[in-house]
Amino acid sequence: MAYTRVLLTLPAVAEFFGRDAQLTALDDAARGNAFVLVTGEPGVGRSRLLAHWLKHQPKLKALSITAPR
Numbered sequence: 001m002a003y004t005r006v007l008l009t010l011p012a013v014a015e016f017f018g019r020d021a022q023l024t025a026l027d028d029a030a031r032g033n034a035f036v037l038v039t040g041e042p043g044v045g046r047s048r049l050l051a052h053w054l055k056h057q058p059k060l061k062a063l064s065i066t067a068p069r
Contacts, residue, residue: 016052019045026053030060 026049029036040046047064054062 016048019049019052022049023053026050030057 026036026038038046038050050062054060
C-alpha cells in the first residue's frame with residue numbers, strides 16, 4: 001500500500017486578530033476593578049482572548065474556573 005506523508009509545520013498559536021472591541025472592553029473593565037468575569041458559549045474563544053490579553057498585562061494575574069459539565 002502506497003501513501004503520501006505530508007508534514008505540516010504550524011505555529012504554536014495562530015495569529016490573533018479581529019477582537020479589538022473585546023480587548024478594549026477588557027481594558028476598560030479591568031481599570032479599577034479587582035475582578036473581571038468573562039462568560040460565553042463553549043468554543044467562542046474566551047480562553048484564547050484572555051491569554052492574548054494577559055500576555056500584554058504583566059501586572060495582572062488570572063484565575064481560571066471551569067464549571068463541571
